[in-house]
Amino acid sequence: MTTAERREAILAQLGRKPIAARTLAAKYGVSRQVIVQDLAVLRAAHPNVISTARGYVRQQAESACTREFKVRHTPAQTGLELNLIVDCGGRVCSTSISHRVYGRITVELDIRSRQDVLEFLQAFEDSASTVLSTATDGYHYHLVEAATPERLDLIEKELQEHGFLAPLQPWEK
The missing domain is CATH 1.10.10.10 (Winged helix-like DNA-binding domain superfamily/Winged helix DNA-binding domain)
Structure with a gap:
């Protein structure tokens, strides 16, 4: 070949x-x-x-809606946060941090289900690595895709209620 x-x-x-x-x-x-x-x-x-x-x-072209959420939590809360998003019908497309020295760092995730969340967390258990947000005191962003804007609103509401949603700074708006 x-x-x-x-x-x-x-x-x-x-x-x-x-x-x-x-x-x-x-x-x-x-x-x-x-x-x-x-x-x-x-x-x-x-x-x-x-x-x-x-x-x-x-990736296939889809007619889904996307929204970026700024969040903050501890590494131990990662599974809870990701499960919350997928349970509300969201797909975590990527995660990124805004680092003062390195700038914006983005990593594709494609997390769609609780099984995906479990496999993602297990990958950390099998290595000495930590989640990306440890470099920014827990602050990070998720690009989330959902079928409708209402689903994204529900995800935003749940992130807020669980204390994960972080306020945007004036330069981030």
């Missing part, structure tokens, strides 16, 4: 369920690094191919 053929096959295989680079490497009989290079090329040509914490996905 040529490089071009492999890339076409990878692109065809990508869907809504994340696929790890090591899984693709095993399937195509190449190293993980070769797959990472292939996906870098594919991502340059196809903006809907994204990297998540659980692997690579190809």
Whole structure:
């Protein structure tokens, strides 16, 4: 199989369920690094191919609504916050922090269910890493997608009631 053929096959295989680079490497009989290079090329040509914490996905065009929420909580409350969002019908597209030295740092998440939340939290248990917001005293942002603006309003209300919603500073508005 040529490089071009492999890339076409990878692109065809990508869907809504994340696929790890090591899984693709095993399937195509190449190293993980070769797959990472292939996906870098594919991502340059196809903006809907994204990297998540659980692997690579190809986002489908959806007519959903999005809103960014500024939140603050302890690392121990991460599961509660994420479950609250997905239980209200939201999908956590990404998380980001605004760091005074590094600037805005954004990481794609694609968390849609309690199972996704569980797998995300387990990844931290299996490593020495911590959640991104530890670099900003718990402050961070979530880009959340939902089917309707009313769902986003419900998510905002629940975040507020649980004390997670953080006020925006004048320069953030």
